[in-house]
Amino acid sequence: MTPPVLLYGQPPPALFREPEGAVQVSPLDPGGVDLAETPEVAFASALILAPPGRLEREWVLARTLQLLPPGARIIALAPNDRGGSRIAPALRAFGCEVTDEPRRRQRICRTLRPAHPVGLDIALEAGGPRLDPRLGLWTQPGVFSWDRPDPGTALLLGAAPALRGRGADLGCGIGVLALHALESPEVSTIELWDLDRRAIACARRNVADARASFHHGDVRRMAQGGGDLDFVIMNPPFHDGGREDRALGAAFISVAARRLGPGGVCWLTANRHLPYEATLAEAFSSVRLRAETGGFKVYEAIR
Ligand SMILES: C[S@@+](CC[C@H](N)C(=O)[O-])C[C@H]1O[C@@H](n2cnc3c(N)ncnc32)[C@H](O)[C@@H]1O
Secondary structure (H helix, E strand, O other), rough: OOOOOOOOOOOOOOOOOOOOEEEEOOOOOOOOOOOOOOOOOOOOEEEEEEEOOOOHHHHHHHHHHOOOOOOOEEEEEEEEEHHHHHHHHHHOOOOEEEEEEEEEEEEEEEEEEEOOOOOOOHHHHHOOOEEEEEEEEEEEEOOOOOOOOHHHHHHHHOOOOOOOOOEEOOOOOOOOHHHOOOOOOOOOEEEEOOOHHHHHHHHHOOOOOEEEEEEEHHHHHHHHHOOEEEEEOOOOEEEEOOOOOHHHHHHHHHHHHHHHEEEEEEEEEEEEOOHHHHHHHHHHHEEEEEEEEEOOOEEEEEE
């Protein structure tokens, strides 16, 4: 059997078709394989849409070099404005000979896995999960607001009262909002949902509470429940693949409304410019602005 191709993300189809038998290893693909845990399987080659953050990108490149045999072909690309020009220097620092081709506003780098790559451990350490002393939480480069408190989340933490009953933190990140909710002894359960496998792994470590359950999945495709929750707390995403996508936040609001029973409450924080009011008004019986400062707003919406 031919060994599989390691595929990270979805390179533009105009440049690369998905290789046959590829194994998806992006942490943003709930159906994919965990690149951090993948045993030393024999991948034949790799096709990588490199992520934008430096530490995250170098972790992916280093982990790929660790998993591939000497001589294996690696193609890594990224848009010019999302770290494309940083791929070749990173690969060269690992001891690779690289060609770096600009095409369709992307940089496409090609290399063969050297016999003895260097510096992998340093990159794996720098881009791996860590307990951040400033946050007092487990985090990892690449997850949302991984190295500093998010101001929108902070505003919600200050505004939301003690919650009660069964709840969910939709797009939980490393679990900051769920931790706040669980300070209330009246909370019986909370589901933590996120599309990012790394965020869920950090949340598991941060939220060590038997009332919490963890779900690596796309909130928009959530099949669970209907009218079964008492509260939702969330800072919904509004970026998909690096581009602003307002429909994403609106979809989160619709899912929250579907999951909440009558009288259930949704606490939501958002950037001030995001027009969620109409979606909230449509899905909830009462919507109140509870805080607004520094470019962020917090709503309490009752089902
Ligand atoms: C603005 S962040 C909020 C994170 C965390 N709740 C906080 O307040 O710090 C939004 C989160 O939603 C996640 N996310 C993005 N799209 C998603 C989707 N379709 N389904 C589930 N989670 C998603 C992101 O990975 C990110 O962790």
